[in-house]
Amino acid sequence: MSLTRVALAGSTGSIGTQALEVIEAEVDRFELSAIGATGRQPELIIEQARRYRPSVVAISDPEAARFIAAELPGIEVRVGADAMASLALEADVVVNGVVGFAGLSVTLATLEAGRRLALANKESLIAAGPVVQVARRTPGAELIPVDSEHGAIHQCLRATDKKNRVARLLLTASGGPFRGRTIDDLASVTIADALAHPTWSMGPKITIDSSTLMNKGLEVIEAHELFGTPAGDAGYGIGFDDIEVVVHPQSVVHSMVEFTDASTIAQLSTPDMRLPIGYALAWPDRISTPFGRIDWTTLGRLDFEPPDLEAFPCLALAYAAGRAGGTAPAWISAANEVAVEAFLESQIAWRDIAAVIAATLDRHDGAPATDAASVIEADSQARRIALEELNSFASVVR
Ligand code: MG
Numbered sequence: 001m002s003l004t005r006v007a008l009a010g011s012t013g014s015i016g017t018q019a020l021e022v023i024e025a026e027v028d029r030f031e032l033s034a035i036g037a038t039g040r041q042p043e044l045i046i047e048q049a050r051r052y053r054p055s056v057v058a059i060s061d062p063e064a065a066r067f068i069a070a071e072l073p074g075i076e077v078r079v080g081a082d083a084m085a086s087l088a089l090e091a092d093v094v095v096n097g098v099v100g101f102a103g104l105s106v107t108l109a110t111l112e113a114g115r116r117l118a119l120a121n122k123e124s125l126i127a128a129g130p131v132v133q134v135a136r137r138t139p140g141a142e143l144i145p146v147d148s149e150h151g152a153i154h155q156c157l158r159a160t161d162k163k164n165r166v167a168r169l170l171l172t173a174s175g176g177p178f179r180g181r182t183i184d185d186l187a188s189v190t191i192a193d194a195l196a197h198p199t200w201s202m203g204p205k206i207t208i209d210s211s212t213l214m215n216k217g218l219e220v221i222e223a224h225e226l227f228g229t230p231a232g233d234a235g236y237g238i239g240f241d242d243i244e245v246v247v248h249p250q251s252v253v254h255s256m257v258e259f260t261d262a263s264t265i266a267q268l269s270t271p272d273m274r275l276p277i278g279y280a281l282a283w284p285d286r287i288s289t290p291f292g293r294i295d296w297t298t299l300g301r302l303d304f305e306p307p308d309l310e311a312f313p314c315l316a317l318a319y320a321a322g323r324a325g326g327t328a329p330a331w332i333s334a335a336n337e338v339a340v341e342a343f344l345e346s347q348i349a350w351r352d353i354a355a356v357i358a359a360t361l362d363r364h365d366g367a368p369a370t371d372a373a374s375v376i377e378a379d380s381q382a383r384r385i386a387l388e389e390l391n392s393f394a395s396v397v398r
Pocket of ligand 1: 147
């Protein structure tokens with residue numbers, strides 16, 4: 001079997017380091033050809049490059065790149081804003097583990113190069129949906145989700161070859177650290193409270209998103225982009241009314257697909273991101289390392305309940321932005337990044353995250369997402385407005 005060459009954008013983040021564990025567990029299958037990172041953790045990327053010997057290392061920050069290049073003789077170090085996107089040409093599969101909207105160029109470059117994109121960066125797909133759909137039609141391009149819910153749905157959908165027989169997608173949500181709290185309980189939660197995720201180990205941005213249920217809201221839009229109507233041949237005719245969220249605190253059922261005969265197929269494992277990463281890397285095959293294997297003798301119970309839309313208004317905001325389409329998803333994603341960052345810097349309270357996003361979306365101009373430039377413009381406009389809205393909250397908090 002020839003080795004699958006893997007490039008890893010965002011190698012020092014949570015997805016990146018776990019992808020390296022998958023590659024290391026399956027060395028007879030995968031070869032790490034390139035890694036990329038911002039350069040904020042130079043020691044870690046130097047260590048990764050020395051250990052895995054990729055032929056190319058991409059670093060966005062020029063100053064960090066100079067330091068890193070000096071430590072890595074014999075390895076090509078690419079520098080600058082476009083360096084990470086250039087990794088698409090170095091691999092059969094590109095893992096996009098970049099955090100936030102910054103991952104857009106990697107998503108587009110990989111698909112436009114006709115390569116497989118193992119997508120952990122949901123923000124690029126959400127913000128630039130219509131643009132990504134065009135790139136996805138490039139011959140050879142494949143988009144396999146790494147997000148655990150969408151990886152689960154991708155697996156469940158293999159139960160049918162009739163696309164019109166899919167009735168409903170059920171996205172499971174752990175409920176995050178604040179499941180069961182009322183809106184009043186949530187007035188005074190701290191950063192540490194919000195970062196204490198009960199089941200998943202993830203980076204800080206997505207962990208806060210899980211605490212507000214915005215992560216699930218963004219995942220609804222992501223599911224619509226991946227499996228919905230606009231995906232053309234890749235789509236299953238799924239609309240927003242056909243995508244539901246169910247809270248499942250154990251995070252063992254990663255999502256489900258209901259077919260037109262009411263049969264429901266679910267994908268289960270213990271929560272371990274290495275499973276969906278390995279699935280996206282090896283698809284249509286499977287890796288042989290059993291990450292997330294279930295011990296049925298100790299698993300116990302699986303609970304399901306509806307989400308609390310009053311305590312977690314971000315979920316409904318995301319549905320509304322998804323239904324509005326155009327640049328509304330770009331706006332909600334950008335406003336969310338701004339609000340989460342402000343919360344993590346103690347500028348606003350946890351409940352203000354949703355309030356800032358709602359106030360920003362109220363000012364959405366209804367612009368369409370016609371090309372990458374229009375999405376980038378929408379992103380920066382939404383950030384500007386979110387910062388304005390944020391200041392009105394910041395003045396009354398703390
Ligand atoms: Mg997820």
